[in-house]
Each structure stands twice: as C-alpha cells, then as structure tokens.
Amino acid sequence: MFGLTDEQELIRSSVREFSEAEVAPLAAEIDRDHRPPLETIPKLAELGLLGILIPEQYGGTEMDSVSYCVVIEELSRCCATTGVMVEAHSSLCTWPIVHFGTEEHKQRYLPDLASGVKMGAFGLTEPGAGSDAGALATTARRDGDEFVLNGQKVFITGGGYSEVFIVFARSTEAPGTKGISAFIVDRDTPGFTIGEGERKLGIRGSSTPPLMFSDVRIPATNLLGREGQGFEIAMATLDGGRTGIAAQAVGIAQGAFEAAIDYAQQRVQFGKPLAALQAIQWMIADMATSIDAGRLLVYQAADLEDRGIPHGIAAAQAKLFCGEMASAVAGKAIQIHGGNGYTEAYPVERAYRDAKITEIYEGTSEIQRLVIGRSFLR
Amino acid sequence: MRIVVAYQWACDPQEALVSSDGKIDFSRAKPTISDYDAVAIEMGCHLAEATGAELIGISAGGEAVATAIATKAALARGLHEVFVVSDPGLDSAGTLATAVTLKAAIDNLGDVGLLLTGDSSLDSGSKTLVAVLAGLLGWPCVTDVMKVTMDGDSLTIERTIPEGIQGLHLHGPVLVGVTSDAVKAKVPGMKDVLSAGKKPARVVSLLDLGVRLPGEGEILSVEKMAGPSRQQIRINTEDPAQAAAELVSALRAAGALDA
Ligand SMILES: Cc1cc2nc3c(=O)[nH]c(=O)nc-3n(C[C@H](O)[C@H](O)[C@H](O)COP(=O)(O)OP(=O)(O)OC[C@H]3O[C@@H](n4cnc5c(N)ncnc54)[C@H](O)[C@@H]3O)c2cc1C
Numbered sequence: 001m002f003g004l005t006d007e008q009e010l011i012r013s014s015v016r017e018f019s020e021a022e023v024a025p026l027a028a029e030i031d032r033d034h035r036p037p038l039e040t041i042p043k044l045a046e047l048g049l050l051g052i053l054i055p056e057q058y059g060g061t062e063m064d065s066v067s068y069c070v071v072i073e074e075l076s077r078c079c080a081t082t083g084v085m086v087e088a089h090s091s092l093c094t095w096p097i098v099h100f101g102t103e104e105h106k107q108r109y110l111p112d113l114a115s116g117v118k119m120g121a122f123g124l125t126e127p128g129a130g131s132d133a134g135a136l137a138t139t140a141r142r143d144g145d146e147f148v149l150n151g152q153k154v155f156i157t158g159g160g161y162s163e164v165f166i167v168f169a170r171s172t173e174a175p176g177t178k179g180i181s182a183f184i185v186d187r188d189t190p191g192f193t194i195g196e197g198e199r200k201l202g203i204r205g206s207s208t209p210p211l212m213f214s215d216v217r218i219p220a221t222n223l224l225g226r227e228g229q230g231f232e233i234a235m236a237t238l239d240g241g242r243t244g245i246a247a248q249a250v251g252i253a254q255g256a257f258e259a260a261i262d263y264a265q266q267r268v269q270f271g272k273p274l275a276a277l278q279a280i281q282w283m284i285a286d287m288a289t290s291i292d293a294g295r296l297l298v299y300q301a302a303d304l305e306d307r308g309i310p311h312g313i314a315a316a317q318a319k320l321f322c323g324e325m326a327s328a329v330a331g332k333a334i335q336i337h338g339g340n341g342y343t344e345a346y347p348v349e350r351a352y353r354d355a356k357i358t359e360i361y362e363g364t365s366e367i368q369r370l371v372i373g374r375s376f377l378r
Numbered sequence: 379m380r381i382v383v384a385y386q387w388a389c390d391p392q393e394a395l396v397s398s399d400g401k402i403d404f405s406r407a408k409p410t411i412s413d414y415d416a417v418a419i420e421m422g423c424h425l426a427e428a429t430g431a432e433l434i435g436i437s438a439g440g441e442a443v444a445t446a447i448a449t450k451a452a453l454a455r456g457l458h459e460v461f462v463v464s465d466p467g468l469d470s471a472g473t474l475a476t477a478v479t480l481k482a483a484i485d486n487l488g489d490v491g492l493l494l495t496g497d498s499s500l501d502s503g504s505k506t507l508v509a510v511l512a513g514l515l516g517w518p519c520v521t522d523v524m525k526v527t528m529d530g531d532s533l534t535i536e537r538t539i540p541e542g543i544q545g546l547h548l549h550g551p552v553l554v555g556v557t558s559d560a561v562k563a564k565v566p567g568m569k570d571v572l573s574a575g576k577k578p579a580r581v582v583s584l585l586d587l588g589v590r591l592p593g594e595g596e597i598l599s600v601e602k603m604a605g606p607s608r609q610q611i612r613i614n615t616e617d618p619a620q621a622a623a624e625l626v627s628a629l630r631a632a633g634a635l636d637a
Contacts, residue, residue, distance in 0.1 A: 006447040010454055010571045013410065018565045048568030061568040 004066070004299075011067050015074040018047055019082075027079035030205030031350050034197070036161060037082055037205055041116045044086060049075075051114025053090050053240075054098060058110035065240070065302035069247035073298075076251025077258075080354035081205035083248045088157040089113070091241040093120025096166055096182065100225040100233050105184060109164055118163035123153035123185075123211050124234050131367050133168075134177040134231060138213060140169035145220045147171065147183060149192075153211040157361070160197050160207030163187045166237075167211070168230045180230035184222045191216040202353035239312045241362045242319040243301045249322035249358035250298055253291050256326075256333035256351035260284065263337050263346070280336060287329045294322040313375045319358070320368035326355035379491040379531070379550075380432045383422040383457065384480055384511075385415035386496075387437055387448045409442055411451050414496025416563035418556045421526065422494050423456040429528050434487060435460040438479040440469030444581040453574035454566040460577075461487060465584040472594040477511040482587040484515065491531050491550040497521055497557055505555075512553040520546065521555035 004012070022043050030037045044050050052068050054060025063071075068090065076083030094113050097105055097120075112118040129136040138151025149169055156165075164184060171181040185192060195210040225233050261284060264275040274280045297318040304311035330352040334341035341348045359365045393407035411419070419435065426433035435457040437443050444464035452460050463479050471479070484490055493515075498505050505521075512519030524543070525536040531550040536543055538557065566574075584591065611628045613621050629635040 006450050007571055007575065009447060010451055010566070010574070011568065013408075013451075014454075014566045014568070014571060021565070046567065047565065052568070061572065063568060063572070 004070070008067050008070055011063070012070045012074055014047070015049070015071050016077075018043075019074055019078040023075060023082045024078035027081070027205075028344075028347070028350065030079075030081060032204075032344075034199055034204045036085065036158075036207045037079070038161060040082060040085075041119065041161075044082075045114075045116030049086055050089060050116045050119075051094070051110075052086075053095050054110050054114045058106055059114035060094075060110065061114075065243065065305040066299055069243060069298050069302045072244050072247040073251040073254070073295075076248040077255040079205075080248060080252050080351075080357075081203045083251055084157060084203055084206050084245075084357075085119075087241070087244040087248060088122060089120050089162075091244045092122030092157075092237055093162070093164060093166055095240055096122075096224060096233055096237045097184070099236070100182070100229070101184075102221075104221065105224070109184065113164060119158055119161055120164040120166070121156050121158040121162035122237070123156050123159075123165050123167045125155050126152060127154055131364060133234060134180070136168060136170065136180065138167070138169040140171040140181060140183060142171065142220070143217075146217045147220055147223065149183070149185070149213040149216040149218065151213050153213075155198065155208050155361075156211055157206055157208055159194050159209040159211060165211065166224065167213075168234055169213075171227055171230075174228060177231035178228055180234075181227045182224040182230040182233045183218060184224055185213075185216065185218055189216050189218060200357075202350070202355070202357050204353075235312075238362055239315045240305065242315040242368070243298060243305065243311070245358055245362045246294070246298045246301070246315070246318035246322035249319075249326035249355065250291060250295050252351050252355050252358070253287070253294065253322075253326040253329040256330040256348050256355075257284075257287050257291055259346065259348050259351070260287065260333040260336040263340075267338075274336065283332050283336060287332055290325045291329060294318070294325045297321050313372055316363070316368040316371045319363065320365050320372065323355075323359035323365055323368075326358050327352070330355040379429075380434055380487060380489050381422050381426055381429075381492045381494065381528075382434050382436055382484065382487065382490050383415065383419050384436050384493060384495040385419060385452055386412040387439060387443045387451070388412060409448065411455065412496055413563070414498050414556075414558050416455060416496075417558055417560055418494040418496045419452070419455045419457060420561045420563045421556055424561065425492070425526060425528055426458070431491070431528075433458045436462070436480060436483045436487070438463040438468050438471070438476050438483065440464065440466055443468075446575070446579075449579035449581075450571075450574040453577045453579065454570045455563070456566075456570065458577065460579045462579065462581045463584065463587060463589075464581055467584060467591055471591070473506045473510050474594055475591045477507060477514055478592055479584065479587070479589055480511055481514045482589045483582075486582075486587060491552075492526070492528065492533065493517070493551065493553045494526075495553070495555055497523075497555040508553055508555040515551070515553065517551050517553050518548055519553045519555070520548075523554045523556050524560045526554060 026037050048061040051060030052063045056062045072083050072087050113120050124133050126136050140147040140149050167183050167185045170179045172179045191214045193212045197207045197209045264280050267274045301311050301314035301318045304314050333348040340346050389404045389407040389409050395403045422433050435452045444462050449460050522538045527534045535546040613624045615621050
C-alpha cells in the first residue's frame, strides 16, 4: 500500500492544522508542569477525534485504522502526550467495548466516550505483572448478580481524569490466563480509588496513576465478553494499540526531524549553515529514510486490520521498529542541535524523552521481538 | 438565492523552499485551499446558515483544481456543492483570464445574490481579481470586508477603510472581498472530511462554458532584481535594551534610519 486516500490526506491536513494551532502551544508547558492538557479534550471531541473507532450510530466518526494512525501521528508530531491521550482512550477503551461489548454496554458508554464527556482507560498492568500480564493477581469474586473486585493496577494512562475503565481480573479458579476476565468499571464506584500520577521521564503531561480496588462491587452485567475471555480481549486490544503507539513514535520522530532541519539551515558554523556539511546531510538522510520505513510499517499493519486480515505480527513489527527508530531519530536531532539540543529551550530534548516510552508501553521491544520471533519458529 | 464563494487551489508559499540563489522551489509545497478563501468560505457558511441560501464554491484552474482531493478539500470546509472550471489553458492564467472564466461560471449558475472571495491571491499576493471580476459582472465591489449581514437581497456590510470602519447598505448582487481576519476559518472536522465526497462536484471545461480566453501577452523573460546587499550587522548581547540601541545605531550608520 503506497498512497493515502484523498480523505486520509485531508484528515492529515486538518489534524495538522488543529495540532499546530491548539496542541503545540501547550506542549512545553504541560511537560514542564507534569499536567494533562484537559482543556484540549472538548476541542478534540469537537473535531471528532475521540470517537474515531466508534460506529456512527453511537456518535463516533467510525474511521478506518489507517486514518486513525494518521491522526495519532499528527497529534504526536506536536505533542506526544496529546497523542497518547487519544490513543489510550480510543484503542484501549473504546475499541474493546465496540468489539466485545453488549448492545447495552455500547449504548451506555460509547456516546459519552465519543463526545469527550467521559474519557476511557485500560487497566492491565500490576506491580507483579507487566510483560507477564497473565500473572495478574487482581480478583473478581462473583457474589449474586455482582462481581467484587480486589487488587491493584499500576501505570494506567489517563487514570487521573478517565471515567470508564476496562479492568482485567481473575474471576475463576482456571489456571494462568484462562481465569482472567475483563470488566467495565465506572470511576465513581465505591471502593475504587485512584492514586497520584507518576512523575516520569517523558510524556510528562500524561496521567499515569495506580488504581486500587477494595471490595469494589460492580453489576455482573459489566463483564466484558465472556468469563475467562479477558486475556484474549487484552491481547486483541493491544494488537490495535501497538499500531497506534507505533504511529505515535512516527509522529515524535517526524517532529524532531523537522526541528533538526530548521536548525541545520539556520545555525552557521565555519562560515556556512550546518546543512551544508555532509556529516549533517547524512544524518538527515538516515533520519528521513528510517521515518519513512517506520511509517510504511504502521500503515501496513493498519491496512491489514482494515481489510480484516490478522495483523498482530505486523503491529508488533511496526511497534518494535518505530519505537527504536523514534529514539534514534530524536537522538540524532539532538546531535544536530549540539548543546542547544540538550536544553529545554529546544523541542528535541522533549522528543528524546518522549520517544523512550514507545519502546516500553503496550509491550516492550523485547516482548515484540518474542512475539515476532515465535511466529516464524512455530 | 445563491451565495457563491470563489476559491483558489494553489500551493502554499509558506511551504515553498527558497534556495540561496533566490529560486523558489514549490515541489514540496502541497496545494491547498487558500487561507484567504477559507475565511470567505467560513463567512459564506455563516450567511447560508442564517438565510437558508444555497452555498456554492466556484474555482478556475488547470487540472489540479478538478482533482477529487481539491474538490473534497473545498467541500469539507462547508460548501454545499462546487462548480469547477478546469482547463489546461487556465494553468498559468492571469487575472483577466481567471476573471472572464469565473464570470462565465457565475452566469452559468444564475440567481447569485452574493459572491464572496478572499481579498488576496495565495500564490501571487495580487489583489486585483475582485475588481476586474466585479467590472466584468457589472456588480458593485466591496473590499476589506469584516462583516456581512443579509436579508433577502439587502446587505449590510462593514469594511475597514483608512479612517476606520465604514458601514454600508446595498442591494445584491454584490462582490465582496473578505479580510483575512473577518472570521476564524474552522478546521474541517472528521465528519466534514468524510462527508465531503458525498456532496456534488461539477467539473466543466472552457469549451463547455463557451469561454475564449483573452490574450494576456506572452512572457519573454523574467530577470531577478538584485536586492540590497547584506550589511553583516551582528549584535551580540544578552541585554535587550543594549541590543535595541546597537540595532538603532547600526541602522542609522547604514542610512536606513534618519540620524
Ligand atoms: C507511561 C506508562 C504508561 C502506561 N500505560 C499503561 C496503561 O494504560 N495500561 C496498562 O495496563 N499498562 C500501562 N503501562 C504499563 C506497561 O505496559 C508496562 O510497563 C510494560 O508492559 C512493561 O512491563 P513492566 O514495566 O512490568 O516491565 P517488566 O515486565 O518487569 O520488564 C522489565 C524488562 O525485562 C524485559 N522482559 C520481561 N519479560 C521478558 C521476556 N519474556 N523476554 C525478554 N525480555 C523480557 C522487558 O522487556 C524489560 O526490558 C504503562 C507504563 C508506562 C511507563
């Protein structure tokens, strides 16, 4: 697949125009203050960016996955925090409700999630279960027509402001991943508390708090999918999520690349702009080539998803390549800036810190390698 | 009654690269709806909503203006339909050829009460089109317009003039040139983009409209005028007051400011 459709090109130009006007001006400030850009949420909703994966009948914009990746890429080009805010809400909360929810779940949750009245989050990781998500220990005990949740989640993107949480817990005695079920939990449920957000290296504006469940009673109808289907739901959700994170990585790299080009053309040393030096031109060439390669992997994974073809391996490849690519490109962008690039006065410093997370969340690079490698060696 | 907005589909000069020998390279600049005309379209949307009038976009140009992406980009901004005159002969059309073509388009549409357009051309920065087009149409032409209200064919207009703001009342049809800050052009939302392809886009040629382009002369050569040479003034201080003082004295020394 080599070209975007007219609509996808126009989506790119709309989101770019929006990001440059509304998102970029906040990026440095929210990073410095470690605060989520909550004022952007209604604007994202107005443009139709919070219901991208939600069918029109529930108030969404029902866009294809390639368009979705274009959106995440363009938001992240200006601000990686805003990129992941939309990504986690869309891929990790709205997607599983659309694909595994009952009609009642969809009617109850999707319109508010599409309109930004409520934001959504995804709670899988626990203090003792990260890469080994199947080892999670949160429990959901059946009690009449309720489930009672106990346990703790950590690092939950959007936890600080979200109203709707997809939570994974062990509800049966079945061993390993077979005993895990998925639930929809409302923020205001008694016994459910949300801790302080972590202070992080990058995407500092993104809220990443722990969640605590102490005898949290939810109606049994809040079970998402079947009992015991939770791990399958988590893995299917992450296949789409990984493509989204890969798109975030491409956006971060693109932003750093453009900053490096500007700087190389303006900064004069030895009587000429840095851009006239072959050493700099080679860095620019390598950056441009690896960004394009990453972007094609993202679009390939998204296109497979759009055509209903299994895309888990393509998504893992896109995430693996783009995460490492973004870190390398942002590093080169700092190198081109010299000492200035190492300071907060230039955006490449933030890009470098932001890029690192794309090698870690929604499955580390090692886990992506494991998934890809195994698929060839079965 | 119809409200028509004339818009330009052209490369954004802000995206063009200027090389050290002064050549302008548009190869990486993507074509777009002119920012000036986007404001006119937005004003048209407000007026169409308030009056229930039909809102039609017209544009004249080479092949690019008739591509699906060009018509969808215009429709995504809120136009109800577009009417595009596309002809290889219009590729490098000057003001008169463009005005003659747009007049033919307006005549073809009929029942036009108001023609809006941005007050400047995107690629050439020229402000002449509105006057020439109004002359051909035999309509009043009001430029530098910040605000329009409509009641039937009766229009109340506010425009900026050197003395301040002028209020005008007149009857349509009228050609109105809108200032770039008259209203804020909305970024097309996802639903606007996705529904653009479902709206009508009519593409016609000069032949279809029976238009013969006027001769506009033949360009023989373009010679670059050498600009003033660089003065190599360097100001190297952290103190803003000191920097301002140094700049002023350097400009005085160069004769750019009166002593
Ligand atoms: C900012 C941020 C946001 C997050 N958002 C969310 C969220 O919204 N929801 C959510 O549920 N989680 C979220 N997470 C959690 C994230 O997905 C996990 O941190 C990630 O999956 C890694 O798990 P871990 O931190 O426990 O590392 P560990 O699993 O302890 O891994 C440590 C190291 O060991 C390596 N390793 C582990 N197992 C293997 C193996 N089998 N083979 C080779 N190497 C291995 C890892 O690759 C890594 O390098 C977020 C994390 C962060 C930092």
